[in-house]
Amino acid sequence: MEVSNKYVVVKHHIQDAPEESDFEIKSRALILSVDSGSNDVIVKNLYISIDPYQINRMKSNDPSQTSISFAAPITPGEAIDGVAIGKVLVASDNGKFQKDDLVMGVFTWAEYSLVKEESIIKKLEPSEFPLTYHLGVLAYAGFFEVCKPQKGENVFVSAACGAVGNLVGQYAKLLGCYVVGCAGSQDKVTLLKDKLGFDDAFNYKEEKDLTSILARYFPNGIDVYFDNVGGEMLEAAVANMNTFGRVSICGVISQYTDAEKRSSPNMLNVVYNRINIRGFLAADFMNVFPDFIAKTSAYLQTGRLHVIEDVSSGVESIPSAFVGIFNGNNVGKKIVKVAEE
């Protein structure tokens, strides 16, 4: 049996902010069978996670210089891989995954993904836990495992209406922290304060002196900074950190479309205040997945956690979805729904 498989490619390398015209939707026949003895599986994609870091892979000279498979350069004209949730359509014959298993993994910006079993990060148990919410593990692991927050601490979150930031802020509130977020519009600020329960929030686009504004929102200093943006915001946060403050570097979106926009945090502050700055990937924390599901389920059931998703439909919507996250169009997690569960 054979299906037609729509997928997304970049036409050429992208150096700055992406535009929809940089992308192309292609289609190719896919035979729904895998080689006997191989580890190949075919996944029917349900939800594709649209993540800003992918832009780095589209550059001609990937600045991350990494050997991490899912961060490897993307070749123009070829299928793009990324984190997604899908259903096993054709299993390999080694029996590790079965047909119809729900799985999260590194699949393809496409309707169907032909991948190695190793690309499956996790089998998802059928549960009350909505499928797309599994993508929140990055926020959970980054906040609890990297930031090691304590009740009562002062937490600052940038890109606080983004996929990761909004969850981090909510987890922080639920832990009993004082939480301030920044975002790029007044609507987002209102959402953070009125719906998501942040203690305060501000629109960074309206502020000139980020160090002063943070000093105003944090008269007692910042204990934890969850950084999604890098650049001047990271400098301002470091200048306001308390002794033994922790900075987790989840993303550097200010630098993704402008390689010159490096952050220069004052290392004197880092020494005197014994600040710990740490980068991380969700993949390192799959051991906390059960905790994440348990705690998050409980919060959802009692209505104490809001999951903010921004969902568009169909493979054709992937380019505009991706371009949009660099313009701040999305509110919450940007997801493309490819097929019905």
Next chain:
Amino acid sequence: MEVSNKYVVVKHHIQDAPEESDFEIKSRALILSVDSGSNDVIVKNLYISIDPYQINRMKSNDPSQTSISFAAPITPGEAIDGVAIGKVLVASDNGKFQKDDLVMGVFTWAEYSLVKEESIIKKLEPSEFPLTYHLGVLAYAGFFEVCKPQKGENVFVSAACGAVGNLVGQYAKLLGCYVVGCAGSQDKVTLLKDKLGFDDAFNYKEEKDLTSILARYFPNGIDVYFDNVGGEMLEAAVANMNTFGRVSICGVISQYTDAEKRSSPNMLNVVYNRINIRGFLAADFMNVFPDFIAKTSAYLQTGRLHVIEDVSSGVESIPSAFVGIFNGNNVGKKIVKVAEE
């Protein structure tokens, strides 16, 4: 009884590199008694540690914005405090320290120090362990406790002929690491390779592209970077770090005399390689003091560790000693000997 007490002051705030003419030697009578019921003690200084961080305290606008007592701003015309080793000359009457106790603490750039008992960091046991070597605890704690090195890892040390760097490199070799250091002259490079047993060393002043030179010395990447300098060297090291690499920020000497010289490490590397960048102060690790003494004593007794000190004599020599460390004049730990033990 009364003595004449020579001490050093800065005449005015210092913004850039210090010069000897910025300092003045003063003298004042000191009555050798302390108020009954107070915590005051009088210490006869034996050795004064000359440390680059002090320059930050001499600026009109201390950039470290810290509330740490020993890093607080220095007022022109007034006595300067700093880490030193001395002997209790007059004890307070609360009995915590006795006359003739050997002590390490935050004393004064002077012959005698009238300080609170709280300024004494540690009572030193009379032992075979040379007094000045106690100042090496910063290197020991920073390397073992902050960098958490493993045998076989690749370690890079900047300012490797400096007070801290030379010890870190030697501890790393003794642990079984591959160790490369950088320094500012060919003589220092020779010392590192021929006497201190570094696997390799280079003169950073002769290199244009620090990222490339580090890639050459570390074809398998850097696991641990012990940073004493900040600036471009920190950027180059971060670009060469391995996955889960650790950077300990001990000092930022490149920035001390040029506030514009900030470091802009690529945060994309920090994320993808899950790099941990951490500032520290020796004061946080006084719990490892016994380990430090035990391990270091053993190494010294078997001749496996060289203690490189650069000692000048007398309070009058403090200004030139201090100015010299910014010119790279010192080899190893810079100490001013104020009195005979």
